[in-house]
Amino acid sequence: xxxxxxxxxxxxxxxxxxxxxxxxGRQAGFSLLEILVAFSIMALSLGVLLRIFxxxxxxxxxxxxxxxxxxxxxxxxxxxxxxxxxxxxETQGEIGEIYRWTLRVNPxxxxxxxLGAQPLxxxxxxxxxxxxxxxxxxxxxxxxxxxRLLPQTPGVGGGLR
Numbered sequence: 001x002x003x004x005x006x007x008x009x010x011x012x013x014x015x016x017x018x019x020x021x022x023x024x025g026r027q028a029g030f031s032l033l034e035i036l037v038a039f040s041i042m043a044l045s046l047g048v049l050l051r052i053f054x055x056x057x058x059x060x061x062x063x064x065x066x067x068x069x070x071x072x073x074x075x076x077x078x079x080x081x082x083x084x085x086x087x088x089x090e091t092q093g094e095i096g097e098i099y100r101w102t103l104r105v106n107p108x109x110x111x112x113x114x115l116g117a118q119p120l121x122x123x124x125x126x127x128x129x130x131x132x133x134x135x136x137x138x139x140x141x142x143x144x145x146x147x148r149l150l151p152q153t154p155g156v157g158g159g160l161r
Contacts, residue, residue, distance in 0.1 A: 014121050066142065069140070070142060076129055080148075087105060091103045099132070126145065
């Protein structure tokens, strides 16, 4: 069974709201002051976000520079005593136009009385490598140190000559 549809000419019980209404009956939007405050807050927030992301990019670039310096330092230290003989003293050089390096080789101080009467055949050397890069106002450096045993017999295994 169908129910009969009732129609009424009375207004609906809920009034329709189309916007803010002022007491005078006019609709109101945002005032100029409210818009200026909203833009100010947005500008400050964007400025803070840009600084955060800009700082992260700068830190990533610095980390990349240090990673490259580590590779350069490890390569130089691995070749020291293999490609060129190690000699006590200081050696300097450049790689490209970016990195400058300094290699210092010093005899390692040992107490001969602890070794006994039999010589070892090797002499220990303290090897220090410093890699520098960057501008004068923002210099950066990375250091590696190691202990190398060099044969006391001249001309054997990159030893002293």
